[in-house]
Amino acid sequence: xxxxxxxxxxxxxxxxxxxxxxxxxxxxxxxxxxxxxxxxxxxxxxxxxxxxxxxxxxxxxxxxxxxxxxxxxxxxxxxxxxxxxxxxxxxxxxxxxxxxxxxxxxxxxxxxxxxxxxxxxxxxxxxxxxxxxxxxxxxxxxxxxxxxxxxxxxxxxxxxxxxxxxxxxxxxxxxxxxxxxxxxxxxxxxxxxxxxxxxxxxxxxxxxxxxxxxxxxxxxxxxxxxxxxxxxxxxxxxxxxxxxxxxxxxxxxxxxxxxxxxxxxxxxxxxxxxxxxxxxxxxxxxxxxxxxxxxxxxxxxxxxxxxxxxxxxxxxxxxxxxx
Numbered sequence: 001x002x003x004x005x006x007x008x009x010x011x012x013x014x015x016x017x018x019x020x021x022x023x024x025x026x027x028x029x030x031x032x033x034x035x036x037x038x039x040x041x042x043x044x045x046x047x048x049x050x051x052x053x054x055x056x057x058x059x060x061x062x063x064x065x066x067x068x069x070x071x072x073x074x075x076x077x078x079x080x081x082x083x084x085x086x087x088x089x090x091x092x093x094x095x096x097x098x099x100x101x102x103x104x105x106x107x108x109x110x111x112x113x114x115x116x117x118x119x120x121x122x123x124x125x126x127x128x129x130x131x132x133x134x135x136x137x138x139x140x141x142x143x144x145x146x147x148x149x150x151x152x153x154x155x156x157x158x159x160x161x162x163x164x165x166x167x168x169x170x171x172x173x174x175x176x177x178x179x180x181x182x183x184x185x186x187x188x189x190x191x192x193x194x195x196x197x198x199x200x201x202x203x204x205x206x207x208x209x210x211x212x213x214x215x216x217x218x219x220x221x222x223x224x225x226x227x228x229x230x231x232x233x234x235x236x237x238x239x240x241x242x243x244x245x246x247x248x249x250x251x252x253x254x255x256x257x258x259x260x261x262x263x264x265x266x267x268x269x270x271x272x273x274x275x276x277x278x279x280x281x282x283x284x285x286x287x288x289x290x291x292x293x294x295x296x297x298x299x300x301x302x303x304x305x306x307x308x309x310x311x312x313x314x315x316x317x318x319x320x321x322x323x
Contacts, residue, residue, distance in 0.1 A: 031079055037072045043114040050107050055236070056229035057100055063220045064108065071115050088217035089117060089192045090184055092206075094199040095222025098268030101196045102156065104220075108194070109154040118192060120152035128162040131176040139172040143179045151190055160195035161205035177209060184215045225268045227257045233269050237276055238303065248305035259313050275311065282307045 031037045038044030047068055051061055067089075074087060089112065093101040106123050113121025126146055133139040147155065157163075163173040184193050195202065195212070199221065206213040225233070231254060238244055245253065256275065260266055283303055287295060 031076065034072055034076070037075050037115075041114040041116070043068065043072070043111050046107055046110050046114065050104070054100060054103065054107075055232045056225050057104075057222065060100070060104060060220055060222055063218070064104065064111075067108075067218055068111055068115070071112075071117060075115060086189060087117075088188060088215065090188065090216050091192070091194045091218040091220060092202060092216045093194055093196040093220050093222060094202045096198065096224055096268060098270030098272075099222040099224060100269065101222055102158070104222075105154060105156045105194050105196070109192075112154070112192060118153055119190065122150075122153040123156055124150040124153065125156040125158065127158050128173065128176075131157070131180075132163065132171075132173050134172075136172075139175045140179060143176045147179070147183055147191070151187070154192045154194060156194045156196065159197045159201075161197050161201040164205055164208055166208065177212065181211050181215065188215075227254070227261060230257050230269065230272050234272050234276060237273060241280075243276075243280070243301050243303055246302040246304045249303050249308050252305045252308040256308055256311055256313055263313070276303075278311065279303050279307045282310050 031040055035044075038047075047065060050064065054061065071087065077083070091108070093105065095101060102125060105125075109118070109121050109123045112118045124146065130146055131139070131143045133142050163177050165171040165173055180193065183191060193215075195205075195216065197205075206216075231250075234253060235245075253275075257272075260271065260275070280303070286304070286307065287293075287299060
């Protein structure tokens, strides 16, 4: 598979930025065992990488394996001439920002492609703005253009509940929903739709749109990361960019996480990414300030304890009145 499995949860890749889909793999037509299907389609390798490289999210990984198991068994049933109804694969991913929903959607697209359930295996990630127009006659062409790009793969709609705005009589989101419902039913053999967003808002969305709920076969709940998981994610992010924590910096970042987790608007891995980006800025400013010094590779790749402790999280805590 091209590129590393681990990507930053909470970021949404565009169709153009995603890895190009691989050639259509063998569909294991003659396979008689689960191992044979997984080996011939290479779907097992994707699931193993998901398990190994995606931090935490044990219930999510278990759910994805359950879905994959159903599809593999259906493949074996077809090979023996047994009936296997075409499965409904539309999904709902619910959870807070930065919990890996887009990352898992990308891997799900690859698994479905390798097992032969979608033709291309690409993922098109969109929001309301990509689907809903601003005036009469604008929404249908926008929505249909997105669906055209997504055909043969997975359409990932983030914050899908923003499609439905009943308080605005002139809103055109309902038109996009109706088009989506038709395609999800009539072309489900050629497109998988994944709706994503906050759990409570998605529940309200489904209550207001029962036709959408009835088309979603798999609901996957993404829990928040624990501090230990977030630290492991930080290590992976730094390693990907050829950085590492210097003496005392990792312990300082643990303290940073403990403080940041208690503050509002924490976005899991997305907040970790932002914190590390700011630490890199402080490191760069520190090194830039000593312009005559010859810098070593270790200088250029080390995030120091001071780079972490200069965060506003520590400054705000120091400025807080004592109780």
